[in-house]
Amino acid sequence: MASLLLSTSPFHLYNISPRHGIPFLHSIPALKPFKRPNFSPVLSHPKLATHVVYHRTIAKSSSIGSRETEDPIPEESPLGEDSAAFQLSAQKLSSWVYFTVILGSVLFALNVLWIDPSTGFGTAFVDSISSISGSPEVTMLLLMAIFATVHSGLASLRDPGEKLIGKRAFRVLFSGISLPLAMSTVVYFINHRYDGTQLWQIQTVPGLHELVWLSSFVSFFFLYPSTFNLLEVAAVDEPKMHLWETGIMRITRHPQMVGQVIWCLAHTLWIGNTVAISASVGLILHHLFGVWNGDRRLAIRYGKSFEVIKKRTSVIPFAAILDGRQELPTDYYKEFLRLPYVAITILTLGAYFAHPLMQSSSYNLHW
Known part of the structure; x- marks a missing residue:
């Protein structure tokens, strides 16, 4: 529409005399035939046609120096990917064989190079951090800070890193550094979660155990949307930066942050001491930074498409649904009846x- 108005504007049709301010008809340039805009077929839908986002660009070499054109993107058309979509018929047996071999190799290498005190560096690493302060709260925060810096830092370097060494190689580098640091932090928390100053003790309150259990259970449905692509996590398939739009993303655009907050609040309520608080503060701050950093990276990668999805989703759970920016399909529940959620x-x-097994394994490391 803007291009049509500009092409019929009197300032475009006539050369205006700076002295007299009147048009000279003999100087009217020949009009070019108007070309019908090539709109997306999705705009033929009567509902979608009323919800269009126009992205302005500058067309060069126009008669007035520059002209704005419009590139329509329907607000309600799907721009992102279908979260948790999984087709069993599309899977290759060889890919999952590779995944199993890679997973076994990673666990073996992790044990030899990090976990085993006789050969790995994990014990020396945790001891060096613990020696900085005798406070388990400070050690917990330091371990969290190191992991968060490395994890988010490497994520921010993903684009140049993939260009430099390739997508699969960068995923191996990213996982190879992040996984040992994450494991050290988790094991230290398990071993020292009751070492802090007790601030409250309400574990005997009726119903509290069930509340904490249910909260933790729900948190895992938010925590791991990216692990739906296990073959990419293991670099069997080429890793991609996904722009999810359905499923849990309709509730919140940053489900991992929401899930982590739920988990932290539940466990802090249950444990009730300063170590739990320090761990929760570190985790929540890390994921709040991830909200900003994740949006920034998606905006760089996907541009207009991400901006449209950002407008119809929210960081705060259910906010976009309540204010009408996100309309849930009538069969929304089907987006969760999928194998990854199972x-x-x-x-x-x-x-x-497996909590008892996890705890005994952590205690044996003496981290």
């Missing part, structure tokens, strides 16, 4: 029942 349910229940 896997998360099984793994979450397994992790709960």
Whole structure:
């Protein structure tokens, strides 16, 4: 529409005399035939046609120096990817064989190079951080700060890193550095979670255990949207930076942050001491930074598409739904009836029942 108005504007049709301010008809340039804009077929839908976002660009070499043109993107058309989509028929047996081999190799290398006190560096690393301060709260925050700096720093360097060494190689580098640091932080928390100053003790309150358990269970549905692509995590498939739009993303654009906050609040309420608070503060701050950094990286990678999705989603859970920016489909529940969510349910229940094994394994490391 803007291009049509500009092409018929009197300042475009006539050369205006600076002295007399009147048009000279003999100087009217020949008009070019008007070309019909090539709109996306999705705009033929009557509902979508009323919700269009126009992105302005500058067309060079126009008769008035520059002219704004419009590139329409329907606000309600799907621009992102379908979260948790999984087609069993599209899977290759060889890919999952590679995944199993890679996973086994990574766990073996992690044990030899980091976990095993006789060969790995994990014990020396944790001891060096612990020696800075005798306070478990300070050590917890330092471990969190180191992990967060490395993890978010490497994530921010993803684009130039992938160009330099390739996507798969960068994923191996990213995981190879982040995984040992994350494990050290988790093990230290398990071993020292009751070492701090006790601020409250309400574990005997009726219903509290069930509340903490349910909160932790729900948090895992928010925490791991990226692990739906396990083959990419293991670099079997080429890793991609995804722009998710459906499923849990309709509730919040940053489910990992929301899940981490839920988990931290539940465990801090249950444990009730200063170590739990320090761990929760570190984790929440790290994920709040991830909200800003994640949006920044997606904006760089996807540009207009991300800006549209950003407008119809929210960071705060359910905010976009409540203010009408996000309309849930009538069959929204089907976006959760998928194999990845079944896997998360099984793994979450397994992790709960494996708590004694996890704790005994952590105690054996003496970190």
